[in-house]
Amino acid sequence: MSRSAFPRTRGSASSGSIRDPTPIGGACSAVPASGGPVIVVKVGGSAGIDRRAVAQDVSAVAAAGERIVLVHGASAETDVLATTLGHPPRTVVSPSGQQSRRTDRRTLELFAMAALGVETFGYVELLRGSGAPAIGVFGALAGARKNVRAVEAGKVVLLRDDFTGKVERIDVEALRALLDQGKLPVLPPLAVSAEGEGLNVDGDRAAAAVAAALGANALVILTNVPGLLRSVDDPSSLVEAASLDEAEALAQGRMKKKAMAAREAIEAGVRQVIVASGRVDRPLARALAGEGTRILAAATEAGGSRGARPPRALR
Amino acid sequence: MSRSAFPRTRGSASSGSIRDPTPIGGACSAVPASGGPVIVVKVGGSAGIDRRAVAQDVSAVAAAGERIVLVHGASAETDVLATTLGHPPRTVVSPSGQQSRRTDRRTLELFAMAALGVETFGYVELLRGSGAPAIGVFGALAGARKNVRAVEAGKVVLLRDDFTGKVERIDVEALRALLDQGKLPVLPPLAVSAEGEGLNVDGDRAAAAVAAALGANALVILTNVPGLLRSVDDPSSLVEAASLDEAEALAQGRMKKKAMAAREAIEAGVRQVIVASGRVDRPLARALAGEGTRILAAATEAGGSRGARPPRALR
Numbered sequence: 001m002s003r004s005a006f007p008r009t010r011g012s013a014s015s016g017s018i019r020d021p022t023p024i025g026g027a028c029s030a031v032p033a034s035g036g037p038v039i040v041v042k043v044g045g046s047a048g049i050d051r052r053a054v055a056q057d058v059s060a061v062a063a064a065g066e067r068i069v070l071v072h073g074a075s076a077e078t079d080v081l082a083t084t085l086g087h088p089p090r091t092v093v094s095p096s097g098q099q100s101r102r103t104d105r106r107t108l109e110l111f112a113m114a115a116l117g118v119e120t121f122g123y124v125e126l127l128r129g130s131g132a133p134a135i136g137v138f139g140a141l142a143g144a145r146k147n148v149r150a151v152e153a154g155k156v157v158l159l160r161d162d163f164t165g166k167v168e169r170i171d172v173e174a175l176r177a178l179l180d181q182g183k184l185p186v187l188p189p190l191a192v193s194a195e196g197e198g199l200n201v202d203g204d205r206a207a208a209a210v211a212a213a214l215g216a217n218a219l220v221i222l223t224n225v226p227g228l229l230r231s232v233d234d235p236s237s238l239v240e241a242a243s244l245d246e247a248e249a250l251a252q253g254r255m256k257k258k259a260m261a262a263r264e265a266i267e268a269g270v271r272q273v274i275v276a277s278g279r280v281d282r283p284l285a286r287a288l289a290g291e292g293t294r295i296l297a298a299a300t301e302a303g304g305s306r307g308a309r310p311p312r313a314l315r
Numbered sequence: 316m317s318r319s320a321f322p323r324t325r326g327s328a329s330s331g332s333i334r335d336p337t338p339i340g341g342a343c344s345a346v347p348a349s350g351g352p353v354i355v356v357k358v359g360g361s362a363g364i365d366r367r368a369v370a371q372d373v374s375a376v377a378a379a380g381e382r383i384v385l386v387h388g389a390s391a392e393t394d395v396l397a398t399t400l401g402h403p404p405r406t407v408v409s410p411s412g413q414q415s416r417r418t419d420r421r422t423l424e425l426f427a428m429a430a431l432g433v434e435t436f437g438y439v440e441l442l443r444g445s446g447a448p449a450i451g452v453f454g455a456l457a458g459a460r461k462n463v464r465a466v467e468a469g470k471v472v473l474l475r476d477d478f479t480g481k482v483e484r485i486d487v488e489a490l491r492a493l494l495d496q497g498k499l500p501v502l503p504p505l506a507v508s509a510e511g512e513g514l515n516v517d518g519d520r521a522a523a524a525v526a527a528a529l530g531a532n533a534l535v536i537l538t539n540v541p542g543l544l545r546s547v548d549d550p551s552s553l554v555e556a557a558s559l560d561e562a563e564a565l566a567q568g569r570m571k572k573k574a575m576a577a578r579e580a581i582e583a584g585v586r587q588v589i590v591a592s593g594r595v596d597r598p599l600a601r602a603l604a605g606e607g608t609r610i611l612a613a614a615t616e617a618g619g620s621r622g623a624r625p626p627r628a629l630r
Contacts (some may be wrong), residue, residue: 015515022444026505084400085399085400088607109433109436112432112433113428113432113433114428114432115431115432115452116431116435116436116451117427117428117430117431117432118424118427118428118432118433118434118500120431120507121424121427121428121431121452121453121513124454124507124513125507125511125513126510126511127511128454128507128508128509128511129510129511129512130511133454135452135453135454135455135486135489136431136451136452136453137450137452137453138431138435138439138450138451138452138453139439139443139448139450139451139501140450169599173496174450174493174496174498177489177492178489178492178495178497181488181489186454190385190436192440192443193443194443195444196440196441196442196443196444196445197440197455198324198436198439198440214330234383246628289388300543302513
């Protein structure tokens with residue numbers, strides 16, 4: 001299963017069509033200042049993500065002087081593993097209609113195998129292979145179980161044995177110490193409760209919490225669509241910039257969690273959230289250079305900057 | 316598979332029959348001094364290890380003021396997963412007769428899932444649940460591929476696609492930073508090569524390398540036997556103390572790697588290596604209090620201290 005997600009053959013060489021992004025944090029310095037700003041990159045766990053391209057590009061942007069934390073997903077790998085091992089994925093629907101993974105204890109174990117054992121492992125390999133001092137870290141997110149309410153046969157029930165959680169606290173000290181040493185922390189979407197239970201947490205919102213706790217300049221969410229779309233099935237309907245309110249009004253399906261994550265990050269002081277494609281070559285450089293959707297605190301900024309230069313807020 | 320290795324039901328409550336170990340590092344202080352001495356604990360990956368007892372006891376010793384790094388194995392979980400997923404474990408025999416796991420790329424992936432996704436995950440859960448600030452770290456061991464030579468059909472062949480490695484460098488900076496924050500790093504037996512390849516490394520020797528790099532006071536190897544035995548099938552033939560030469564002369568089977576690890580640790584300045592049972596209640600406290608086999612640099616120390624008090628070298 002991981003062979004397809006993390007191919008060993010070298011491929012997707014840099015196209016060179018995107019200019020190097022302007023460093024956000026360290027200005028012109030190639031050595032990031034201790035305690036300087038950070039970019040948090042969230043990369044989705046769906047099958048379409050080009051993990052090698054993401055890792056190579058994150059390495060390139062880090063080498064240019066950015067301090068980066070990578071938070072990844074694990075959904076597709078979990079589905080494959082769960083199906084193969086005879087505990088197929090199940091979905092719960094909340095009273096408000098939100099779908100999420102049913103995470104009983106066995107599913108949590110499979111999720112951990114996919115998240116830590118496939119995705120964290122694979123990203124650390126790929127990042128190291130392209131020169132970034134990546135280090136996988138499990139335990140930097142403290143959380144609590146969510147009260148998962150599900151609609152079952154027309155009734156709302158509270159699931160008592162569910163290991164879906166929410167992030168409540170970030171180990172800023174540990175992440176800062178690693179960043180100050182020039183490391184690139186790679187975090188799975190797993191929290192730990194005070195009782196020592198692993199918890200399946202939403203990767204977008206976990207990344208938002210990390211970005212907020214670290215005072216990040218930007219949260220970049222790389223996903224399997226080009227950004228926020230006015231019309232879900234029409235990639236040409238990309239919204240280049242949106243306020244939080246606009247983003248929430250437009251978001252459908254899984255984009256709702258990203259809009260929620262954007263609000264949590266921005267209201268905690270993160271300057272901007274970029275939602276962009278993780279299926280292209282140089283995905284992070286493209287996102288930083290203006291592709292995808294920028295979500296900002298309030299009024300939509302003037303459009304037209306797409307692909308031209310980093311927007312003002314980034315510099 | 317992990318349900319048996321990491322049971323969720325609370326059990327194996329502290330028997331209270333062993334007195335609390337004398338702190339090695341921080342003398343009488345409950346707060347470990349920054350940069351103070353460290354104990355590296357290696358816990359084997361075989362099925363018989365009582366992981367809950369190990370985690371609870373490591374937590375208790377850490378709470379008493381010790382700075383601890385835990386390195387774990389992953390052999391039994393890898394075997395179960397590999398068999399379940401249709402890529403059964405294979406063994407290679409070296410020209411000198413040593414057996415080791417054949418680690419082709421797929422086996423490496425399964426090994427990573429078991430090591431990071433089951434064992435690191437499970438130990439962080441159990442340690443957090445008993446109050447220790449555990450943090451799983453992947454990427455702190457840098458290594459290189461071994462030239463694995465195998466005897467196949469009477470001929471010696473060099474395996475070109477094998478991901479068995481040796482540890483060459485420890486990220487002391489990262490581990491020290493985490494220890495200085497009071498964290499308890501948990502490390503899987505996985506290294507990363509300069510090319511970004513994950514590598515299956517021997518856990519005992521990896522723990523020895525960590526102990527050497529951190530200038531540890533002691534390396535405690537918890538395994539599924541009571542220690543070094545004069546007669547492999549007779550637990551009553553336990554050797555209470557041995558020099559490196561004696562340990563190497565007596566070691567058979569998998570104990571040979573432990574003797575090798577002991578030499579590597581002690582010759583790099585680690586004061587002593589203790590090989591003791593990981594199948595008992597309070598395994599670390601027992602080991603520190605005198606159970607198991609102490610391996611010291613030179614002449615065998617006088618026996619008779621077993622269970623009575625920590626030997627002189629520990630204080």
